[in-house]
Amino acid sequence: MEAILKRNRLGQWITELQERAEIYAPDFVEDTWEFAKVGRGATVELNHSNTVRPAKRFVFPQREVLYRFRIENSQSPKLTDTEPKVESTVVFGVRPCDGRAMVRNDRVFTCGFSDPYYQARHDNVVFVGLACNAPPSQNCFCVSVGGSPHSEDGLDVLMTELDGRYHVKALTDKGSDIVRSAGDLFQDVKAADMDDVGNAHAIALEYSQRSISSMEAVAAALRRNFDSPIWDKLARACIGCGACTYLCPSCHCFDINDEVTNKSPLTGARVRTWDNCQFPDFTMHSSGHNPREDTGARLRQRICHKLLYFVETHNMQQCTGCGRCITHCPVGIDIVKIANVMEEGVWQ
Amino acid sequence: MSENVYLPQLARIVHIKDEVPGARAIKTFRVEFMNGGGFDHEPGQCAMISVFGKGESMISIASAPTITDYKQFSIMRSGRVTTAIHDMKVGDVIGVRGPYGNKFPVSDWKGRNLVFIGGGCGLAPIWPVIQTAVANRMDFDKITVFYGGRTSRDIMYAAELEKLRGQADVHLSIDSPEEGWEGYCGFVPANVMDKPQRPDNAIAITCGPPIMIKFVISNLREMGFADEQIYTTIENKMKCGIGKCGRCNVGTDYVCVKGPVYSWAQLKSLPQEY
Ligand SMILES: Cc1cc2nc3c(=O)[nH]c(=O)nc-3n(C[C@H](O)[C@H](O)[C@H](O)COP(=O)(O)OP(=O)(O)OC[C@H]3O[C@@H](n4cnc5c(N)ncnc54)[C@H](O)[C@@H]3O)c2cc1C
Ligand code: SF4
Ligand code: SF4
Ligand code: FES
Numbered sequence: 001m002e003a004i005l006k007r008n009r010l011g012q013w014i015t016e017l018q019e020r021a022e023i024y025a026p027d028f029v030e031d032t033w034e035f036a037k038v039g040r041g042a043t044v045e046l047n048h049s050n051t052v053r054p055a056k057r058f059v060f061p062q063r064e065v066l067y068r069f070r071i072e073n074s075q076s077p078k079l080t081d082t083e084p085k086v087e088s089t090v091v092f093g094v095r096p097c098d099g100r101a102m103v104r105n106d107r108v109f110t111c112g113f114s115d116p117y118y119q120a121r122h123d124n125v126v127f128v129g130l131a132c133n134a135p136p137s138q139n140c141f142c143v144s145v146g147g148s149p150h151s152e153d154g155l156d157v158l159m160t161e162l163d164g165r166y167h168v169k170a171l172t173d174k175g176s177d178i179v180r181s182a183g184d185l186f187q188d189v190k191a192a193d194m195d196d197v198g199n200a201h202a203i204a205l206e207y208s209q210r211s212i213s214s215m216e217a218v219a220a221a222l223r224r225n226f227d228s229p230i231w232d233k234l235a236r237a238c239i240g241c242g243a244c245t246y247l248c249p250s251c252h253c254f255d256i257n258d259e260v261t262n263k264s265p266l267t268g269a270r271v272r273t274w275d276n277c278q279f280p281d282f283t284m285h286s287s288g289h290n291p292r293e294d295t296g297a298r299l300r301q302r303i304c305h306k307l308l309y310f311v312e313t314h315n316m317q318q319c320t321g322c323g324r325c326i327t328h329c330p331v332g333i334d335i336v337k338i339a340n341v342m343e344e345g346v347w348q
Numbered sequence: 349m350s351e352n353v354y355l356p357q358l359a360r361i362v363h364i365k366d367e368v369p370g371a372r373a374i375k376t377f378r379v380e381f382m383n384g385g386g387f388d389h390e391p392g393q394c395a396m397i398s399v400f401g402k403g404e405s406m407i408s409i410a411s412a413p414t415i416t417d418y419k420q421f422s423i424m425r426s427g428r429v430t431t432a433i434h435d436m437k438v439g440d441v442i443g444v445r446g447p448y449g450n451k452f453p454v455s456d457w458k459g460r461n462l463v464f465i466g467g468g469c470g471l472a473p474i475w476p477v478i479q480t481a482v483a484n485r486m487d488f489d490k491i492t493v494f495y496g497g498r499t500s501r502d503i504m505y506a507a508e509l510e511k512l513r514g515q516a517d518v519h520l521s522i523d524s525p526e527e528g529w530e531g532y533c534g535f536v537p538a539n540v541m542d543k544p545q546r547p548d549n550a551i552a553i554t555c556g557p558p559i560m561i562k563f564v565i566s567n568l569r570e571m572g573f574a575d576e577q578i579y580t581t582i583e584n585k586m587k588c589g590i591g592k593c594g595r596c597n598v599g600t601d602y603v604c605v606k607g608p609v610y611s612w613a614q615l616k617s618l619p620q621e622y
């Protein structure tokens with residue numbers, strides 16, 4: 001289902017949707033772009049590049065209470081609150097790299113054992129994508145990992161900005177629903193609109209991005225070089241801060257811990273929080289033995305997970321080329337550079 | 349209860365047995381599910397044990413799959429959760445979710461000789477396999493069990509091992525001589541070397557400290573065992589047990605789902621990250 005929305009009607013669409021859902025859109029908060037809740041009557045511009053934190057938090061929040069427990073004087077424990085209560089949510093301004101990351105997250109959380117928290121959030125959120133028309137940011141490389149500035153994967157709706165209007169394409173039932181419910185705000189798509197969409201998309205693809213020439217060659221090189229000393233060299237500057245994975249739209253690792261709020265009666269919650277393969281205790285056994293003892297082994301895990309293991313398991317990279325891990329690494333560790341070094345074998 | 353995979357079932361501790369004393373003590377806990385709960389398991393599978401307020405730990409299910417009234421876990425005191433469970437009493441309630449992981453392919457081993465080689469806490473994960481083999485004694489040819497501890501006080505399942513002697517060759521060992529000890533003195537791999545096993549038609553199953561496993565495997569190879577004839581289990585730190593939290597992987601494999609049981613042939617093809 002496709003339609004045209006005049007730019008000056010975006011606000012009205014959002015107002016109508018606010019009747020039944022919480023609306024989020026990128027906003028400039030405390031000097032960075034963040035998905036923020038849109039207040040009643042607030043204007044949404046959709047003129048951001050990309051948010052610092054990815055959209056994954058709408059399906060996989062940084063902290064999630066799995067359930068609460070309570071033990072009254074040595075009676076058996078009571079476990080409650082197991083089903084997350086999730087408000088209907090519509091997220092505007094999701095860039096295609098974050099949309100494609102959702103496809104990866106779906107693989108992790110819904111294949112095999114289904115994760116009820118992820119599923120409940122996923123069922124209640126509508127991702128409205130925004131195609132990238134402007135020249136890419138300095139670390140974008142979505143095309144090298146099979147994406148594009150107007151990829152539809154993982155999104156419910158894709159909007160493409162045209163002169164004074166948006167082309168709005170619903171991609172799922174959830175997407176059609178939010179377009180149809182405000183039907184009278186939209187206009188039919190004409191041939192000239194489609195020409196404009198085609199042009200906008202073609203221009204976006206002409207800009208140069210950073211690039212990795214062959215993902216197959218990179219995967220093969222990673223397989224070959226597991227034991228190479230290059231990893232220690234590549235990781236030497238890493239301070240293990242974890243920014244690279246916290247900010248990645250497809251990093252999904254988590255920890256599970258008990259938070260005790262009262263000792264007697266014992267009351268608390270079992271909580272999951274984002275975790276990070278760049279931290280030493282991520283894999284450290286209780287005996288002190290650590291299968292990934294140094295930063296080299298941990299960087300190798302991050303890169304191999306994204307560009308080799310996930311490909312072997314799910315037939316797609318677990319990286320969608322958003323560039324956040326490069327932009328925000330305080331010491332300049334760079335997945336594109338590493339992929340190229342691997343492929344070229346320049347250190348050998 | 350709901351189908352929430354993270355939600356444990358409640359189980360009451362009905363029996364606690366001290367196996368091994370000391371700083372890294374081992375106790376065996378027998379638990380019965382409450383509220384009509386429970387699940388079946390295969391030999392080699394594990395479960396996530398919860399102590400509410402402390403957290404969860406992955407523990408091998410040490411009781412035989414045929415036992416449905418209760419499950420047993422032999423747990424070494426190690427950190428936060430395992431210490432908390434060591435401090436619990438009969439009647440206390442824990443959480444259990446599972447079963448997780450793959451199994452030993454016991455049914456593929458019919459007609460074969462089975463050689464079990466365990467050390468320290470490593471008898472627990474292979475105990476249900478031994479029980480399964482013994483319960484179906486006619487299905488297998490020779491059954492041999494090697495097991496060793498540091499001292500005689502470190503021998504777990506001592507009484508059960510004595511009972512096993514009727515149906516299997518049992519060779520116990522301790523690291524250095526003690527008065528009254530009639531078994532072998534020396535490390536487990538040496539005990540195996542001392543009583544060479546014929547590789548023809550045999551399967552070797554080994555579990556224990558990594559250093560022991562390493563030497564056991566090298567000795568088995570020397571005796572002519574092929575990589576495909578040797579099975580072991582690996583441990584990696586685990587949180588979810590269901591392939592989501594992302595921490596237990598060895599290369600492409602999440603050990604909590606694809607493991608913990610591997611043939612040496614399979615393990616050799618994976619990166620050494622365990
Ligand atoms: C497949 C498998 C089977 C196991 N079977 C047994 C068994 O039968 N008996 C036994 O005593 N132990 C077993 N272990 C080891 C046991 O899980 C750890 O000793 C235990 O989790 C340590 O938890 P802790 O809270 O006491 O230690 P802490 O050091 O306080 O650990 C904190 C958390 O880290 C994790 N963790 C730490 N070390 C390990 C580890 N080696 N393996 C997995 N998770 C870890 C746990 O989630 C734990 O809650 C097994 C481990 C695995 C992976
Ligand atoms: S690995 Fe880096 S570039 Fe790739 S999706 Fe994650 S943050 Fe973006
Ligand atoms: S952001 Fe950079 S320094 Fe921080 S953990 Fe990642 S690679 Fe290391
Ligand atoms: S324990 Fe979480 S992925 Fe294996």
